[in-house]
Amino acid sequence: MQTQTIEDLYREKSRLIFRYLLKIGCSKQDAEDIVQNSFSKAVEHMIHMEVANPSAWLFKVSINDYYNLCRKKKRYPNVQIDETFFENMHSTEEAGEQRLIRHENKQEIEAVLEQLPSAQSNLLLLKYELTLSYEEISDLLDVKVDTIRTTLYRSRKNFKQKWSEFIEKKG
Incomplete structure (x- = not known):
């Protein structure tokens, strides 16, 4: 994978991954570290191996890093949401x-x-x-x-x- 592609991926996905990590209970500092670590892994691994879906791979690496951090700190994810969680729900419910x-x-x-x-x-x-x-x-x-x-x-x-x-x- 070319450096430009990794930069594009970073611009497109880093904020999304960061926000997701915050929502599943990650602290701001840990989320920043995980995103940085995930993209470092992307630079190291994607250059040498073929990844069919880099976004999915990066997302999974980030989530795995978060769960590893949770195990390391002996705490488990605590889902955090704000008051607007269901405002965008489009269903047939009453x-x-x-x-x-x-x-x-x-x-x-x-x-x-x-x-x-x-x-x-x-x-x-x-x-x-x-x-x-x-x-x-x-x-x-x-x-x-x-x-x-x-x-x-x-x-x-x-x-x-x-x-x-x-x-x-x-x-």
């Missing part, structure tokens, strides 16, 4: 139900997201917090768009079920 979810306490939404498998909560974050399109998520994760749509549908369904259980317990 409008009242959407309003209820949007206005619920941030900590309650985080608690429910933490109950989901990490792949599902990460996909929800990519789609609704970072507002990525299906195609962008597909490119980033190196997964077919149809797989993203299906998994996202299941993630929303699972979130809705967990949310209902959470509300019942809260009673």
Whole structure:
């Protein structure tokens, strides 16, 4: 891979990866270090090996570095979202139900997201917090768009079920 291509990749993806790391619980300093380390690895490895999807490879390297850091620090990811998490959700659910979810306490939404498998909560974050399109998520994760749509549908369904259980317990 040429240096220019790595520079283009950095301009296009570094901010996205940084924002994603912050959303899954990484500190600002750690996120900066991970992004820098990931692009250093890109320079070292992509020159000598063929990478079919550099964006997906870089994203996976960054996430792996984050989880390695978590293990090293003996702490685990804590999903953090802001109040606008579901504002971009486009689904066929009732409008009242959407309003209820949007206005619920941030900590309650985080608690429910933490109950989901990490792949599902990460996909929800990519789609609704970072507002990525299906195609962008597909490119980033190196997964077919149809797989993203299906998994996202299941993630929303699972979130809705967990949310209902959470509300019942809260009673």
